[in-house]
Amino acid sequence: xDILNALVLFANFVLIPATVYGAQLALGALGVTLIFxxxxxxxxxxxxxxxxxxxITILATWFLQSAGVGLxxxxxxxxxxxxxxxxxxxxxxxxxxxxxxFYRRKRADPIIMAILSVGVMFVMAGLVxxxxxxxxxxxxxxxxxxxxxxxxxxxxxxNEGLAIKLSQxxxxxxxxxxxxxxxxxxxxxxxxxxxxxxSDNEDLAxxxxxxxxxxxxxxxxxxxxxxxxxxxxxxxxxxxxxxxYMQLLLPVFAAAIVGGVGQPVGAILGGFVIAFSExxxxxxxxxxxxxxxxxxxAPDGLVQLLSxxxxxxxxxxxxxxxxxxxxxxxxxxxxx
Amino acid sequence: xxxxxxxxxxxxxALLLAVGFGQSWNVALGILNLCLIxxxxxxxxxxxxxxxxxxxxxxxGFAALGGLAAVLISVPPVQEAWAAGGVGIGLSLLILIxxxxxxxxxRRVTPDFAKLWVTVAAIVIxxxxxxxxxxxxxxxxxxxxxxxxxxxxxLGLPILLSWIVGGVVAAGAAWLIGKISLGLRADxxxxxxxxxxxIIIAILKYEEWLSRGVKNVTxxxxxxxxxxxxxKTDWFVNFVGWFGADTVDAASVFVKLCYAxxxxxxxxxxxxxxxxxxxxxxxxxxxxxRDNRDAANAMGKDVTWRHLQVFVLGCAVCGVAGAMMTTxxxxxxxxxxxxxxxxFLIWVMVIIGGSGNNWGSVLGGFVIWFLWxxAEPLGNWLMQVITISMEDGYWLKEHLIASAAYTRLIMMGAxxxxxxxFAPRGLIPER
Numbered sequence: 197x198d199i200l201n202a203l204v205l206f207a208n209f210v211l212i213p214a215t216v217y218g219a220q221l222a223l224g225a226l227g228v229t230l231i232f233x234x235x236x237x238x239x240x241x242x243x244x245x246x247x248x249x250x251x252i253t254i255l256a257t258w259f260l261q262s263a264g265v266g267l268x269x270x271x272x273x274x275x276x277x278x279x280x281x282x283x284x285x286x287x288x289x290x291x292x293x294x295x296x297x298f299y300r301r302k303r304a305d306p307i308i309m310a311i312l313s314v315g316v317m318f319v320m321a322g323l324v325x326x327x328x329x330x331x332x333x334x335x336x337x338x339x340x341x342x343x344x345x346x347x348x349x350x351x352x353x354x355n356e357g358l359a360i361k362l363s364q365x366x367x368x369x370x371x372x373x374x375x376x377x378x379x380x381x382x383x384x385x386x387x388x389x390x391x392x393x394x395s396d397n398e399d400l401a402x403x404x405x406x407x408x409x410x411x412x413x414x415x416x417x418x419x420x421x422x423x424x425x426x427x428x429x430x431x432x433x434x435x436x437x438x439x440x441y442m443q444l445l446l447p448v449f450a451a452a453i454v455g456g457v458g459q460p461v462g463a464i465l466g467g468f469v470i471a472f473s474e475x476x477x478x479x480x481x482x483x484x485x486x487x488x489x490x491x492x493x494a495p496d497g498l499v500q501l502l503s504x505x506x507x508x509x510x511x512x513x514x515x516x517x518x519x520x521x522x523x524x525x526x527x528x529x530x531x532x
Numbered sequence: 533x534x535x536x537x538x539x540x541x542x543x544x545x546a547l548l549l550a551v552g553f554g555q556s557w558n559v560a561l562g563i564l565n566l567c568l569i570x571x572x573x574x575x576x577x578x579x580x581x582x583x584x585x586x587x588x589x590x591x592x593g594f595a596a597l598g599g600l601a602a603v604l605i606s607v608p609p610v611q612e613a614w615a616a617g618g619v620g621i622g623l624s625l626l627i628l629i630x631x632x633x634x635x636x637x638x639r640r641v642t643p644d645f646a647k648l649w650v651t652v653a654a655i656v657i658x659x660x661x662x663x664x665x666x667x668x669x670x671x672x673x674x675x676x677x678x679x680x681x682x683x684x685x686x687l688g689l690p691i692l693l694s695w696i697v698g699g700v701v702a703a704g705a706a707w708l709i710g711k712i713s714l715g716l717r718a719d720x721x722x723x724x725x726x727x728x729x730x731i732i733i734a735i736l737k738y739e740e741w742l743s744r745g746v747k748n749v750t751x752x753x754x755x756x757x758x759x760x761x762x763x764k765t766d767w768f769v770n771f772v773g774w775f776g777a778d779t780v781d782a783a784s785v786f787v788k789l790c791y792a793x794x795x796x797x798x799x800x801x802x803x804x805x806x807x808x809x810x811x812x813x814x815x816x817x818x819x820x821x822r823d824n825r826d827a828a829n830a831m832g833k834d835v836t837w838r839h840l841q842v843f844v845l846g847c848a849v850c851g852v853a854g855a856m857m858t859t860x861x862x863x864x865x866x867x868x869x870x871x872x873x874x875x876f877l878i879w880v881m882v883i884i885g886g887s888g889n890n891w892g893s894v895l896g897g898f899v900i901w902f903l904w905x906x907a908e909p910l911g912n913w914l915m916q917v918i919t920i921s922m923e924d925g926y927w928l929k930e931h932l933i934a935s936a937a938y939t940r941l942i943m944m945g946a947x948x949x950x951x952x953x954f955a956p957r958g959l960i961p962e963r
Binding site: 237238294295298306307308310311312314315316317318319320321322323325326327329330439442446449450453497501502503505506508509511512513515516519520521523 | 585587648656659660663664667712713716718719720722723724726727728730731734737738870871872876879880883934935938939940941942943944945946948949952953
C-alpha cells in the first residue's frame with residue numbers, strides 16, 4: 197500500500213506535470229528547430245510568436261464566449277485556435293517578407309539574422325502588450341478536472357490523491373496529433389521531402405529545382421502553427437501572461453539544442469528531458485521517501501536537490517552541460 | 533569622428549537641452565545620467581561585438597553582478613548574521629569548490645562509458661552534502677531581523693570603490709563563463725550567455741542571505757550629498773538664492789549634476805582606453821580576427837584566447853556600468869532585471885550607433901535611452917491624436933490610451949530593423 201501511495205504521489209506531482217510541460221516545450225522546440233534547419237538562425241522572436249498566437253486565440257475565444265458558442269465540456273479556446281493560427285501565420289509571413297527575405301537573398305550571416313529576430317521580438321512583444329496588456333488573462337472554460345484528488349482517494353482508498361486536469365489531457369492529445377501530422381508531412385509529402393532536401397543541402401536542392409521561397413514559406417507556416425498551439429496549450433494549462441513567454445524562450449531553446457539542433461525527434465526528446473529534469477530536480481522527495489523507507493529512516497529535510505525557485509535555471513544548466521559535453525545534442529547527424 | 537558624428541552629438545545635446553527647458557531640468561538630468569550609463573554599457577558590448585564579433589546576450593547578468601558588488605561593498609556588515617551563519621556559508625563554499633575539483637578529477641580517471649553517470653552521481657552527492665551545512669546556515673542568517681537585514685550585509689566601504697570592484701567581479705564571472713562557452717558556435721554562444729544571465733538573476737533573486745533577494749536592498753550610501761542635507765547647508769542656500777531658484781528643486785538638480793559629472797569621468801576614462809586599444813596593434817589584431825578568423829589563426833594568433841580576453845574586458849565594462857546604475861538608484865532590486873531592458877535594448881544601442889565604432893556606441897546609448905524615455909509622452913500624445921474623434925469612455929479609446937506605453941517596444945524594434953536594413957553600418961560607421 198505504501199508503495200502504491202508513493203507511486204501515486206510521484207505521478208501526481210512529477211510524472212503528470214512533467215509530461216504536460218514536456219509536451220508544451222516540445223511543440224515550442226519543434227518550431228525553433230525547424231527555423232534552425234531551414235533558415236539556419238536562432239529565432240529569438242519565437243517566444244513572442246507563441247504569445248502573439250495565443251493573444252489572437254484569446255481574443256477569438258472571448259468573442260465566441262460572448263456569442264454563446266462553445267464546445268461543452270471542452271475549452272472554447274480549441275475552437276478559437278485556428279483563428280489564432282491564422283493570425284500567427286499572417287504575422288510570420290509579413291515579417292518574413294518585410295525583414296528576413298532581403299537578408300536571405302544576400303545570404304547574410306546567421307548572427308545578423310539572429311539580431312534581426314531580436315528586432316522582430318521587440319515589435320511582437322510591443323504588439324502583444326499593446327493588444328492585450330501585460331496582465332494575466334483567464335480564458336479557459338469547460339470542465340476543469342477529469343479526476344479530482346478527493347474522488348481518486350475515495351475510489352482507490354489510498355492516502356494520496358491523483359488529480360488530472362482536462363487541460364493536461366488536451367495538451368498531450370493535441371501535441372501528439374500535431375507532432376504526428378508534422379512527421380507525416382515531412383516524410384510522406386512532396387513538400388516535406390523538398391524541405392528535408394533543402395535543409396540537408398541548400399545548393400543541391402536549388403539545383404534540383406526546389407523553389408527556396410516556397411520551402412521557407414512552408415517552414416514559417418508550420419512554425420506559426422506549432423508556436424500558436426504551444427502558446428495556447430501553455431496558457432490553458434497554466435495562465436496567459438505575456439512576460440511568461442519571454443521566460444519560456446529559454447527552456448525552449450534549451451530543449452532544441454539538447455535534442456540536437458535541426459532534429460525534430462531531438463526537439464521532442466529535448467523537451468521532455470528539460471521538463472523532467474526541471475521537475476525531478478526541484479521536487480521535494482521527503483514524503484515520497486517516507487512512504488518507501490521504514491519509519492526510523494524517514495528523512496528530516498525536504499530532500500530536494502535544488503529549491504523550486506531555480507526551476508528555470510535547471511534548463512540552462514542542462515543546456516550548458518550539453519553544450520560542453522556533447523555539443524551536437526542527443527541526436528547527431530543529418531538535420532530534419 | 534566625422535563631421536556627421538559631431539552633428540549627431542550636437543543634435544543630441546540640443547534635444548536634452550530642449551527637455552530641460554521644455555519639461556524640467558530634473559527630467560533632463562535624469563535622462564542624461566542614464567544615457568551616460570547606457571553609453572558605457574554599449575561601449576562594453578561594442579568591445580565584444582564591434583572588435584571581435586562575439587554575440588553576447590548575457591549583458592543583464594553582468595550588470596546585475598556589478599549591482600551586487602555595489603551592495604556588498606557599501607552596506608555595513610550585519611555582525612549577528614555573520615556570527616550566526618558565516619561559518620556555514622564559508623563551509624558550503626569550500627564543499628562546492630571541493631565538489632567541482634572532485635568532478636574534474638573523476639572525469640579524468642573514469643572510462644568514457646561511465647563518465648556521465650559518475651559525473652551526475654558526484655554532483656548529486658556534493659549537492660546533498662552542501663545542503664546539510666548550507667540550509668541551516670541560510671535559515672539562521674535570514675531569521676535575523678528579516679524586516680531590515682536578514683542577510684550578511686557588505687563591507688561598509690565607500691560605494692565608489694564598488695565601481696571598480698563591480699568590474700572585477702563581472703570580469704571574473706566572464707572569465708569562467710568564457711572559458712566554458714567561447715568555443716561554441718556564434719548562435720549557441722548567444723543562447724548560452726542568455727541562459728547564464730538568467731541564472732545570475734535567479735541567484736540574486738533567491739539567495740536572500742546574499743542580496744536580500746526580492747526584498748531588495750534599499751538606501752545604499754551615496755557618493756554625493758543628500759538633498760535633505762543640502763537644503764540645510766548655508767553655502768548651497770546662498771548659491772541657489774543667487775540664482776533665484778526653488779531650493780528643493782535645485783537640490784535635486786544639484787545631486788543629479790554631481791552624478792552626471794562622476795559618470796562623465798568614468799565614461800571619459802573608458803572611452804579613452806577603448807580608443808587607445810582600438811588604435812593599437814592589439815585593436816588591429818582583433819579586427820583581423822573578427823574579419824577572418826581562419827586567416828588570423830593561420831598567422832599564428834591564438835583566436836580562442838583573444839576572444840576570451842575581449843569577452844572579459846567587455847563584461848568588466850558592463851559590470852562597472854551595472855554598479856554605477858545601482859549606485860544611482862540607491863537600491864538593488866533583482867526582480868527589475870529583465871532581458872528586454874538590460875540586454876536587448878543595449879544591443880539596439882550598439883547596432884544603431886554603429887558597431888565597431890566607440891563614438892557610435894556612445895551616441896547609440898544616448899539616442900536610444902532618450903527615445904526609450906521620451907517614447908512614453910510621445911506615445912501618449914500619438915494616442916490622444918488618434919482617439920481625438922472618439923467619445924470619452926469609449927472602450928477603444930480607453931484601451932489605446934492605457935496601452936500607449938507599449939508603443940516604445942514597437943518603436944525600438946522598428947528602429948533596429950530599419951537601421952539594419954537601410955544603414956547597416958549605423959549612425960557613425962566604422963572607418
